[in-house]
Amino acid sequence: MKTRFYAILRWLVIALPAFLLFCVVVLPFIPGAMGLLSDRAGPWYQAVTSKLFLAGLIYAYPVTFLCTRLVSDEMFLSPGYFAVLAVYTAIWIILLRLMFRYFEGRAVKTT
DSSP states (O other): OOOHHHHHHHHHHHHHHHHHHHHHHHGGGSTTTTOTTOSSOOOTTHHHHHHHHHHHHHHHHHHHHHIIIIIOGGGTTSHHHHHHHHHHHHHHHHHHHHHHHHHHHHHHHHO
């Protein structure tokens, strides 16, 4: 039996890769948003955006590694990089949806 909490948690887990893609794509273009180890005081939003950008970088590391090693260093932050990152995000969303459906189906069969 699905509860409201489970439904919200399921939606959040499936939407997490899309949110991290948003962080990777948008945050580099916000002035002062990436100052994780800066020496000076940044804008008021830097305390939040720097941590989101770090989470996005960790999420995008496999794509960054493959693109820079297999293609070239110029691929980083190019339109092709963002396209590969979008495909990577779509694969994660599909895998998470399939995983939830599989375990929900097993729970229905056992009851």
